[in-house]
Amino acid sequence: MNLRPPFGSARVASEDRAGAILTVDLKALVENWRILKKRARPGCDVGAVVKANAYGLGLEPVARALTQAGCSTFYVAHLDGAIALRHIVGPGPRIACLNGPNRGTERDHVAFRIMPVLSTPEHVAAWRTYALKEEVLLESIVQVDTGMNRLGLSEKEFVQLMGDADGFVGLHPQMLLSHLACGDEPGHDMNRQQRDRFIARLGEFRTRFPDAKGSLANSAGLLLGPEWHFDYARPGIALYGGNPFVSGANPMLPVAYLRARIIQVRRVDTPGMVGYGAAARVGEGAKLATVSMGYADGFLRSLGQKGVGLLDGLKVPVVGRVSMDLITFDITNVSESAARPGNFIEILGATQTVDQLSAQAGTASYEILTSLGDRFHRRYLPA
Numbered sequence: 001m002n003l004r005p006p007f008g009s010a011r012v013a014s015e016d017r018a019g020a021i022l023t024v025d026l027k028a029l030v031e032n033w034r035i036l037k038k039r040a041r042p043g044c045d046v047g048a049v050v051k052a053n054a055y056g057l058g059l060e061p062v063a064r065a066l067t068q069a070g071c072s073t074f075y076v077a078h079l080d081g082a083i084a085l086r087h088i089v090g091p092g093p094r095i096a097c098l099n100g101p102n103r104g105t106e107r108d109h110v111a112f113r114i115m116p117v118l119s120t121p122e123h124v125a126a127w128r129t130y131a132l133k134e135e136v137l138l139e140s141i142v143q144v145d146t147g148m149n150r151l152g153l154s155e156k157e158f159v160q161l162m163g164d165a166d167g168f169v170g171l172h173p174q175m176l177l178s179h180l181a182c183g184d185e186p187g188h189d190m191n192r193q194q195r196d197r198f199i200a201r202l203g204e205f206r207t208r209f210p211d212a213k214g215s216l217a218n219s220a221g222l223l224l225g226p227e228w229h230f231d232y233a234r235p236g237i238a239l240y241g242g243n244p245f246v247s248g249a250n251p252m253l254p255v256a257y258l259r260a261r262i263i264q265v266r267r268v269d270t271p272g273m274v275g276y277g278a279a280a281r282v283g284e285g286a287k288l289a290t291v292s293m294g295y296a297d298g299f300l301r302s303l304g305q306k307g308v309g310l311l312d313g314l315k316v317p318v319v320g321r322v323s324m325d326l327i328t329f330d331i332t333n334v335s336e337s338a339a340r341p342g343n344f345i346e347i348l349g350a351t352q353t354v355d356q357l358s359a360q361a362g363t364a365s366y367e368i369l370t371s372l373g374d375r376f377h378r379r380y381l382p383a
């Protein structure tokens with residue numbers, strides 16, 4: 001054995017070294033994209049939102065699988081994500097950068113053919129100045145606010161720019177975009193209101209740019225029905241298996257499977273307390289399993305005393321607080337053969353879904369997925 005530097009790489013496989021294993025089913029991901037495509041109005045381009053490292057599941061494998069399936073429009077939040085994506089998918093696919101161009105980044109948008117989403121008068125002015133100075137044709141997307149007050153030109157700003165003959169000069173907007181605030185609640189009034197406002201703005205916009213396309217729907221918007229689809233749909237969470245609606249059956253297939261390794265199994269011989277803060281009490285005879293995963297891996301601390309795992313088909317509750325690298329579960333009812341160090345407790349899967357876990361944590365599936373850490377062994381099942 002060589003115990004001196006250089007030590008070389010680890011001898012044991014990554015999956016045997018890791019505390020937890022994240023499996024991403026790329027076949028299910030692609031199938032989810034196809035399910036959405038079938039639901040979409042004919043002619044509507046169904047793209048993929050791959051911001052935040054493809055919702056925590058890995059930009060590269062996700063983007064490759066979707067590109068191979070025929071997806072040709074991608075949406076990311078930041079320019080760095082967009083550039084990374086361009087290297088992955090090659091020159092063909094459209095890439096839109098949702099958070100817009102930071103000052104001075106126009107050159108990189110042009111070099112990597114990234115379409116910025118222009119959401120403020122400052123974005124529009126900077127893009128116009130650059131286009132006129134460089135005399136280049138720069139494609140872009142214009143975002144209008146239709147009721148969310150988060151990002152996008154207000155009605156007043158939009159009208160002002162439309163009224164100014166030079167307002168949009170130099171811009172070659174391919175698309176007018178807006179975002180739904182309450183798409184996940186199908187009965188919410190906002191959905192209809194935002195759609196009607198969007199139709200009005202798109203109509204005005206097309207008096208200047210007759211070929212401009214419209215894009216309003218996220219995952220939930222796609223499932224609301226064809227009146228919300230327009231020309232480009234931007235699903236995210238549904239691709240990754242999350243339920244786009246706050247309640248009701250989930251039409252999507254699970255994509256992420258996460259299991260954490262049991263390090264210690266303890267039969268409690270004296271009644272006592274568990275974990276930091278001595279926040280939970282256990283009685284004699286209780287059986288506890290501590291796994292090699294914690295809030296540093298995205299198992300949110302708010303799941304303390306609330307989260308549930310699955311072992312040998314049985315639900316096992318979290319006991320006490322979640323530590324940075326450890327979680328203790330009550331496995332009293334689990335058989336001897338399953339309750340062994342080296343076995344795994346299922347954290348996410350087909351029966352313990354990302355929506356269930358997020359409900360236990362009091363958050364949204366989005367936060368569970370995008371919190372997933374980088375200490376897992378990641379396994380990708382091919383599309």
Ligand SMILES: *Cc1c(COP(=O)(O)O)cnc(C)c1O
Pocket residue numbers: 049051098179217218219220234235236237238
């Ligand atoms: C994140 C995002 C989406 C995707 O939303 P999902 O609810 O995950 O489908 C679409 N459009 C914009 C502007 C977004 O920020």
